[in-house]
Amino acid sequence: MTPSNIIDSIVIVAGVCLVFGALIAIVHGKFRVFEDPRIDATVELLPGTNCGACSTPGCRAFAEALVSGEQQPAACTVMSPEDREDVAELLGVEAGQANPRVARLLCAGGSDVAVQSAEYRGFESCKAAAAVAGGGKGCTWGCLGLADCELSCDLDAIQMDARDIPVVTPDLCTACGDCVDACPKDLFVLMPREQHLIVQCKSELEGDEADALCRVACNGCGKCVLDAADGVIDMVNGLAVIDYTQNVSADPNATARCPTGAIAWVEKAQFESPGGEG
């Protein structure tokens, strides 16, 4: 190999680079896609959970929707109020009224209070268990406790407690709805955070039949209907059903005489913190 070979190759490679570089520069100039720089700036301020609670696929898509004015910053229920103001200020829009929601479980029938009528043996998944005689729990409406929701939650907001009931940590929950989809018994509901009155039961059985299967079932006695303000609670198919549009007039008195504790006034997490092993 002679020095001239080396120089030749350097010149050729450099020449090719120059030609393609120029080509790229021209193409870039001609076909450049303009992206609003505010999108990147907004993404920086968003929480980056990609949870989907705002109904767009991920935070970047939400940022694009914000910049184009299709959504208001308040549609993101995960951001802190300060961040929300920052985003609104950056984009020069109204922050909008936040309506933070949280996933609530409509069952409190853990293994300590609910009867198991048969033992399910098979792979550990609520969906799979539900396909075999409804899962073997006495109450066919109740939580099967095999943690499909815990698995579905990307934010670690759901943890199974010692009684095999999932506990939602409200501060971590973004109300993305993944648990709603995961539960084969449709037990999760996304509720506004300020809604405290919840009937934690979906059993349609009444009286002794309900009590026989679960100590915390709604047995349809109707006391809460009388104790709540007019129109807040109604009995439908042996189950107390709350009219959430009447939320302002709901108060804790409705839970006072419930013989089973099926109706509850929940301010934070629904059940005891999941940490308690045992």
Add this chain to the structure above:
Amino acid sequence: MSRALTFRNGVHPGDAKELTAASPIRRLPFPDEVVLPLRQHTGAPAKLLVRAGDRVERGDMIGAAAGFISSPVHASAAGRVRSIGPWPHPSGGFEPAVRIVVDRYAAQMPRRRLVPDWEGLAPKEIVSAVQAAGVVGLGGAAFPAHVKLSPPADQTIDTLVVNGCECEPYLTSDHRVMLEYADRVYTGVRIMLRCLGIERAVVGIERNKPDAIETMRRAAPRDLDIEVVGLDVKYPQGAEKMLIKVLLDREVPSGGLPGNVGAVVQNVGSIAMLAEVFETGLPLIERIVTVTGPGVRKPGNWIVPVGTKLCDLIEGSGGLDDDASEIIFGGPMMGASVASLDTPVLKGTSGVLVLSTNETRLRDSHPCIRCGRCLEACPVFLNPQRLGSLARKESFSEMLEHNLMDCMLCGCCSYACPSNIPLSHLFATAKAALRRRPAA
């Protein structure tokens, strides 16, 4: 005979029919209570006609058909309606049901004929009488019988396929019907042929029931074009698509029904029931149930009122053995486990199988070794291995692209899998998930 007498793929489970194959059909005493869910058939649930406290006679309609693909429900015993509400249902959940306290002193015989005689009726009138009598398929899916008898105008039916395979292990009710009620089966065949306006019927019976083949050949009426064919013993020979393939050499297209290839399939039990309702004048209010399995003391083939609770049926069969561990409505391959002894027998309950701990021992499931046995077992030529791995990932909508809906949950793949992967359970799970939330 030159043609192959079986279909491709399938499995050979032990048939365990010796427990009850020789037990004649016998009646059990009336239970104290019957529970009649309004949903006992494929299609819309019946519409409730009675209230708590009402007195009902045996054969009274207590739920009316809610549309064409629906069937009425009749009181299976005289008594008083105790309550109406959710009750354990063989499908797994609770379903609205009518509880009737049986009147011990009632004669249990209706005062008049509730179903007209078929001889004088036009085909259309027979079909509506069949619906009014609440007759559905007794093999399991409980598809309303009158729907099969009224094929849509764009279908030309030429053959009635009489299904006497009873390929599910353990079950023997159809076997006994062929032995004891062969004439009734042929009366039913006659009624069906008249409704369908056709001449030809082919009876398929597996060769593990030589006595039934013999009886059915002997009883076949000379004036009808009837062929009785003995088939190789292989599961699921009694699935209608398999049966049409072997008897008529026609292939029902994916997503299609037997009508698409000019056939109507009905099992012998249902056909005998069709004849029975016209013979006795009573609607479908009782059926034959095989109670069998190593977990029950006195297995047998019993006639019981529809709505008899599982506990009463078990009691009539000598009670549960000490190591009884699982109770299945239907056969071991496709039947559904039940969780409550209060679960009532429905029109579609062909058998009650009680397994003991020995049969229900859960074997460890191992990773797939790509041996391909599930592919060789699948009678509808799916790829269970691929479907199974998609199910594990919960990629339910992708499973549809792999023709999940052609799967009839026959269980051959699970049976064949040397790694004990619960394939058909995975598919049942996927189907349930898709029913709950249809793929976007």
